[in-house]
Amino acid sequence: MPTGLWFNMQINENKVELNQLIQHLRMDGIRTIYYGPFTYNVINELGYHIKQYLDKSKNVRDKAFYAFVELCENIGNYAATYEVVGKKRIGTGLMALSETEKSYCIQTVNYVTVQQQQQLQQRLAKVTSMDRRELRAYKNDLRQQAIQNKHHSGNIGLIEVLLRLNQKVDFHWIETSENLVLFVVKAYIDKKDDSGTKMDDLVIKGEKGTYLTPDVYFSAQTGVCEIKGESYQEDTFEFYNTLINWIDTYIHEVKKPLTLNLKLTYFNTSSSRALQEIFLLLKEYQEQGGEVTINWYYLMHDESMLEEAEDFQLSTGLKFNVISVEKFD
Structure with a gap:
C-alpha cells in the first residue's frame, strides 16, 4: 500500500485543522477532491466523475465506485458537522481520490464526537478481527435487526467496504482544536484486475455409514x-465451511455466473443452517450484479423436500427453480 498522507504530514502535537488537510491533499497526488455536504446529488455527480476517470476494467471500476458510495453515504448520515439542505440534515466532510502506480486510494475525512469515536473504535476492533465468514454473518445479523426494527440502514457501510476490498482499509483518528475528532478512512483498490482468477474444482465423494x-x-x-x-455429518461446520469458502472465492475472484444444483434426499438441522448460509452468500452476490441460478431437484412424492425448497425461498428471498424428478442422475 502507498505511504499515506496522514503519516507524511507534519502535525504539531498531532493536531490539525481540516483546511490544512485540504492543502496537503492537493500536494499528495490527488486526482479528485471534494469538501462539503454529502447530499444524494453530490454523491451521484462525484460517482459519475470517478467512473469516468477510472477507465479501467469493470471489476476495478466497480470496486472503487462501491467503496466511494458507502464511505460518502456514511459521512452524509453520521458526520458530527452538517449543513441543512432542503430542511434535511446532511453531514459534511472530505473525499479525495488519489492514484499510485499499483492502486487507487479513496480517502474520506469527517468530524465525529468523542462518543462516536468510542463507539466506532469498539466496532472497528470487532469487525477488523473477523475473517470473511464471520464478517458476512455479522453483516446479515445487522441487516435482519434493521428489518425487524424498521430502520432504513443496518449500519453496514464500513462492513461492505471491508468485504468488497478484502480488508484493504485503514482507519485513523486525528485530534483537532475543536471538541471533535477527525475520522479518517483510506480504502485501497488494486489496479490489477483479479476477475477471471484460475481456481481448482472442488470434488468430494459422498460417504454412507454412521454419518452421511x-x-x-x-x-x-x-x-x-x-x-x-x-447430509448428516459429525462436524457439519467443517464440511460446509469448505464449500462456503470455495463459493466465496469464486464469486469474489472469478466473478462469473454460478449455478447451484441441489439433489438432496435428507439433511439435518445443522446442515440446513449451512445451506442457508450458502444461499445468503449467493443472495449477496446476486444483489451485487452476479448471475445466480439455483435448481432444487426433489424426488416425486417427497413433499418434505418440496417444502424445504419453499421455506428456503421465503427465508432468503431467492428464486429457486424447483424441479420434480423420478430419480437423480
Missing part, C-alpha cells in the same frame, strides 16, 4: 456446482 455426506462437484470452469445425496 453428500457428493459435491463444484466446477471452477463452468460455475456449475452440485450437492447430491444425504
Whole structure:
C-alpha cells in the first residue's frame, strides 16, 4: 500500500485543522477532491466523475465506485458537522481520490464526537478481527435487526467496504482544536484486475455409514456446482465451511455466473443452517450484479423436500427453480 498522507504530514502535537488537510491533499497526488455536504446529488455527480476517470476494467471500476458510495453515504448520515439542505440534515466532510502506480486510494475525512469515536473504535476492533465468514454473518445479523426494527440502514457501510476490498482499509483518528475528532478512512483498490482468477474444482465423494455426506462437484470452469445425496455429518461446520469458502472465492475472484444444483434426499438441522448460509452468500452476490441460478431437484412424492425448497425461498428471498424428478442422475 502507498505511504499515506496522514503519516507524511507534519502535525504539531498531532493536531490539525481540516483546511490544512485540504492543502496537503492537493500536494499528495490527488486526482479528485471534494469538501462539503454529502447530499444524494453530490454523491451521484462525484460517482459519475470517478467512473469516468477510472477507465479501467469493470471489476476495478466497480470496486472503487462501491467503496466511494458507502464511505460518502456514511459521512452524509453520521458526520458530527452538517449543513441543512432542503430542511434535511446532511453531514459534511472530505473525499479525495488519489492514484499510485499499483492502486487507487479513496480517502474520506469527517468530524465525529468523542462518543462516536468510542463507539466506532469498539466496532472497528470487532469487525477488523473477523475473517470473511464471520464478517458476512455479522453483516446479515445487522441487516435482519434493521428489518425487524424498521430502520432504513443496518449500519453496514464500513462492513461492505471491508468485504468488497478484502480488508484493504485503514482507519485513523486525528485530534483537532475543536471538541471533535477527525475520522479518517483510506480504502485501497488494486489496479490489477483479479476477475477471471484460475481456481481448482472442488470434488468430494459422498460417504454412507454412521454419518452421511453428500457428493459435491463444484466446477471452477463452468460455475456449475452440485450437492447430491444425504447430509448428516459429525462436524457439519467443517464440511460446509469448505464449500462456503470455495463459493466465496469464486464469486469474489472469478466473478462469473454460478449455478447451484441441489439433489438432496435428507439433511439435518445443522446442515440446513449451512445451506442457508450458502444461499445468503449467493443472495449477496446476486444483489451485487452476479448471475445466480439455483435448481432444487426433489424426488416425486417427497413433499418434505418440496417444502424445504419453499421455506428456503421465503427465508432468503431467492428464486429457486424447483424441479420434480423420478430419480437423480
